[in-house]
Amino acid sequence: MPDIDDPFSEARARCPVHAAEFQGETLPMILSLKKVRAAAKDWRTFSSDAPRRVPIPSEEDVRTVRQYPLEVDPPVHAEYRKLVEPFFLRPKQPEVAAKTEALVHRLLADALSAESVEVVHDFAIPLQSHALTYLLNVDEKEAQTWIGWGIHVFKDGDGMSKGPFMQDYCRRMFETAEENPGEDFFSTLNRSTFHDRPLTMEEKLGFANIAFAGGRDTIIHTVTRIIAYFASHTEALALLREHPEHINTAAEEFFRVFMPLTHIGRVCPQAAELHGHPVPAGGRISLAWSAANLDPEVFDDPRTIRLNRRPNPHIAFGSGIHSCLGAHHARAIMRTLLRRLAESVAAITVSAAKELVEREKDYSRMVGYEELHARFQPR
Amino acid sequence: MPTVTFITPDQNRITIENADANLMEIAQTHAVPGIDGDCGGVCSCSTCHVYIPDEWRARVGPPGEDERTTLDFNDAVRENSRLSCQIEMTEALDGLVVEVAPSA
Ligand code: HEM
Numbered sequence: 001m002p003d004i005d006d007p008f009s010e011a012r013a014r015c016p017v018h019a020a021e022f023q024g025e026t027l028p029m030i031l032s033l034k035k036v037r038a039a040a041k042d043w044r045t046f047s048s049d050a051p052r053r054v055p056i057p058s059e060e061d062v063r064t065v066r067q068y069p070l071e072v073d074p075p076v077h078a079e080y081r082k083l084v085e086p087f088f089l090r091p092k093q094p095e096v097a098a099k100t101e102a103l104v105h106r107l108l109a110d111a112l113s114a115e116s117v118e119v120v121h122d123f124a125i126p127l128q129s130h131a132l133t134y135l136l137n138v139d140e141k142e143a144q145t146w147i148g149w150g151i152h153v154f155k156d157g158d159g160m161s162k163g164p165f166m167q168d169y170c171r172r173m174f175e176t177a178e179e180n181p182g183e184d185f186f187s188t189l190n191r192s193t194f195h196d197r198p199l200t201m202e203e204k205l206g207f208a209n210i211a212f213a214g215g216r217d218t219i220i221h222t223v224t225r226i227i228a229y230f231a232s233h234t235e236a237l238a239l240l241r242e243h244p245e246h247i248n249t250a251a252e253e254f255f256r257v258f259m260p261l262t263h264i265g266r267v268c269p270q271a272a273e274l275h276g277h278p279v280p281a282g283g284r285i286s287l288a289w290s291a292a293n294l295d296p297e298v299f300d301d302p303r304t305i306r307l308n309r310r311p312n313p314h315i316a317f318g319s320g321i322h323s324c325l326g327a328h329h330a331r332a333i334m335r336t337l338l339r340r341l342a343e344s345v346a347a348i349t350v351s352a353a354k355e356l357v358e359r360e361k362d363y364s365r366m367v368g369y370e371e372l373h374a375r376f377q378p379r
Numbered sequence: 380m381p382t383v384t385f386i387t388p389d390q391n392r393i394t395i396e397n398a399d400a401n402l403m404e405i406a407q408t409h410a411v412p413g414i415d416g417d418c419g420g421v422c423s424c425s426t427c428h429v430y431i432p433d434e435w436r437a438r439v440g441p442p443g444e445d446e447r448t449t450l451d452f453n454d455a456v457r458e459n460s461r462l463s464c465q466i467e468m469t470e471a472l473d474g475l476v477v478e479v480a481p482s483a
Contacts, residue, residue, distance in 0.1 A: 033448070034448060034451075037448070037451075037452040038452065040452070041452050041454075248418075248419030248420070248421075249419065249420075249421055251419070252418055252419065252421045252423060298445065298448060309421070310420065310421050310422075311421055311422035311423075311443065311445040311446060311465070312418075312421035312422065312423055312445075313421070313422045313423050313445045313446075313448050313449045314421075314423050315423070316423075317423075317424070319452055320452060320454075323424075327417065327424075328417065331417065331418075331419075
């Protein structure tokens with residue numbers, strides 16, 4: 001039995017590019033790792049200069065702003081990216097790492113003392129929200145508001161997009177920061193300039209939008225799936241306890257196989273062809289990171305989880321200029337989580353789980369959990 | 380124990396004695412600028428990219444297949460590129476000099 005489902009294994013064996021339908025739009029999905037990397041590099045053919053249309057399905061109905069720096073091409077991409085990069089590097093600072101450590105410790109202590117925990121809402125969402133306050137350098141109290149936004153800001157279980165709430169909230173944060181400036185994300189963007197002019201509110205909201213939306217379900221799902229994995233592999237907890245040198249490789253292996261983001265789109269400014277699949281001018285293609293991470297041409301036994309896999313040239317954080325700015329944050333959280341789980345947890349038992357499955361016309365893919373009820377047993 | 384020298388993009392030479400581990404880990408331990416090693420040494424991120432001077436290339440050897448895959452898509456790749464996480468320091472490499480590639 002493989003550890004991981006691969007909804008694209010048959011399609012990939014036939015052709016590295018697979019046409020799939022999304023809300024009436026047929027997109028070629030690139031499934032091979034080398035071809036995804038090559039397309040990600042070729043931004044002139046496969047452009048990100050497409051407000052609200054880089055994610056698949058498109059987010060035209062759920063947000064009004066362009067996300068920065070995700071939805072721009074060179075040369076301005078690098079200029080926009082530089083404005084926020086210092087915040088995304090914060091997780092590497094020892095003070096920030098210490099806060100993450102204390103946060104994981106606190107949440108695990110609560111989980112260990114409870115009869116049962118709903119891991120998504122009682123553990124993963126608070127972990128993601130509090131950790132984001134450290135990245136954005138805002139008061140930790142703000143996390144309380146963000147926790148209420150659920151797993152995914154744009155498509156949570158109750159069918160209501162929290163996008164407009166988030167946008168109003170961010171606008172207020174920029175306004176409050178204007179009156180009372182500090183060293184936080186909002187104040188810094190208020191002071192930032194682009195081509196010798198201040199950023200517009202639309203641009204500032206676009207930076208905030210991806211920080212809140214893009215960095216949310218990805219982290220929540222990865223955390224929850226790691227916990228579910230240990231529930232069915234108690235021996236893996238013992239292995240990491242005895243071999244802490246495998247913590248980094250284990251985290252990378254979890255990013256590879258639990259890839260929460262199935263794919264991301266690009267727009268073709270000119271008509272193009274991908275392995276016999278025509279794309280009209282203005283049409284989109286998909287860079288299927290999740291499929292690439294299970295490519296048998298690159299990974300030996302791709303559907304088996306090997307906690308000491310090395311090399312592991314996965315592309316969970318993308319490839320090239322748009323590679324994930326949140327990767328330091330994601331790595332810091334997962335490495336800390338793995339270390340703390342190995343140190344303090346003897347076993348995890350799951351009593352009930354509700355999987356979150358992305359259902360499209362041509363495939364279904366499990367991306368995480370809506371609910372995961374578990375008991376954490378202390379060592 | 381062997382010695383290794385990193386030449387940073389601004390031409391600083393950082394020599395490390397008694398080097399024992401892979402080159403990325405050695406560089407991280409000694410805070411060599413430009414060697415970030417974000418993915419922890421699994422060949423996924425290419426933030427530990429170095430160039431190997433001609434006189435050392437035969438002894439260091441070529442990149443492995445997975446390493447090649449990651450390097451090929453790095454904008455700063457050259458014929459003598461390697462990911463330093465994949466180079467284990469040994470006595471045979473005593474005196475090795477590598478150039479740190481500019482970050483992407
Ligand atoms: C496990 C967690 C995560 C995964 C798997 C992930 C994955 C990705 C991927 C594949 C891309 C590339 C998109 C493209 O090429 O179009 C990306 C970009 C990005 N991610 Fe993440 N991400 C994660 C967490 C985060 C977090 C926590 C944040 C913010 C707090 C974040 C912010 C961003 C931003 C701002 C970009 C755009 C970078 C650019 O365009 O230059 N991500 N992410």
